[in-house]
Amino acid sequence: MATSELCDITGFVLREFAYKESSKLVEVFTRELGKISILAKGVLKKNAKNLSLTVRFMKVNLSLYKAGEFYGIKEGHLVETYKKSGKNFDIILYKSAMCDFLLRTLDQEQIQTVYTLLDRSFYAFDESDGNYINIFLGFLIKYISFSGLKPNFSTCGICGKIIGRRDGYFSVGQASMLCEDDLPRVFDKVYLAKNELFYFMKLLYTKSEDLSTINPPETYEKVARLIIQYCLKSLDLRSFPSMDWILNKLSERN
Template sequence: MHASDRIRKVEAVVIAHKEYGEADRFVRIFTLQYGKLNTLAKGVRKMQSRKAAHLEPFTHAALVLAHGQTFWIITQAETVSAFPAIREDLDKTTDASYIMELVDKISTEGQAEPALFRLALESLKRINDNNDTYNIMRYFELRFLDIAGFRPELQHCVACKKEIQPEDQYFSPLQGGILCPQCGQMDNKAIAANQDTLRYLRHFQRSNYKSIENIQVPPKVRITLQRILGAYLASVLEWQLKTPAFQKQIRDETNRSA
């Protein structure tokens, strides 16, 4: 490795950290330039450490890394944005945890994924700045699915391939899209999706953040959208969320609509 390759300056978002030894921490970061990296912050748990505050989860930071024997070592850290509202609000914290967990799950060590980095960072900024994060989270999920290569089919039945008509349909998490009424009845895992639900799904899928900011999604549609996207993510990623964000939001929306 050339000397110039032993030092890296990166733009990063902190995914998580774990204590190591008496004074160090392992810090998992998602960088614009190199994707996910597992790094070591030496002495960061000492009282006099200046780096600790810059390496908390969700922090957007500028870092300097030095190549160590096993891990990249964080030698310098400066906060770009600490997203204070996320840290002070439990709902925002669970939303941010959900986003970073999805990023952690799909990203590959050392592989740059700039589109995913920009999506995650923009989502954290908007969660920090907005009280109602529902639209932000649904938009993130659909863009995340696009980037991951699992864009749901919303125009044609994924079973019979016929164009979807303006009537109530089903969504199949296993098949990755809308089922017409006839095909939906043959899929016992399919979720009923009325015309309003499909309309909002399509709108979120084709829009940008600015165009979905002020959309008022009806309470019952909110519940169904979350159920559909949560089930589809669980299906394509073959895992269950560790963070309680999805389950908590379902509970909250159910209570509001009761």
């Protein structure tokens, strides 16, 4: 029996899977409630009216009821279907990794900021004609920065010495660039040429909707791997299948 009702709840379908014979369990990241679990009863039946509201990556508006552990769908409508990007394999790949990343890390205190970031990133995918990797990497590094783990490009993470914006070494463990004096003390450092460092910085500071205008350097794979490693390690995460697909795709292209 329904114990409460909620109207005008907007969110993104992060994950969906079949439940019993004709239902689905769906996880939705909402603007109002954060991440919630929905038991969508009967949506796999022929001509079920709410099936489209349970498809991964869709932006939906829902009226919900709460009964026990899960929410249920009373009614709703699609807000965005992302038709242009929905058939692009690379974008599907990036969106999968983004959603899986959120499912593992999303903090309820970050709801509004992260919701806006995801909204703008999905919009950027649909409006862009290429350089989709920029939108994906930009999402990751912005998300980790919102979590209080923003990379430091201006000072050495060990001694605090000011670092000029040029080529140099970045340490994942120190979350920062390193000065020459402290290089021997750090073993996880990665050398970044000037154009690679600037690419890294642009991904962090450029608006999501403008990220596709950045031309990645030929060695963008190195920066991409560094960002992925940094985000996973900073949040104490192991890699997962959709992120492994991204890494494999990077290898295929270089």
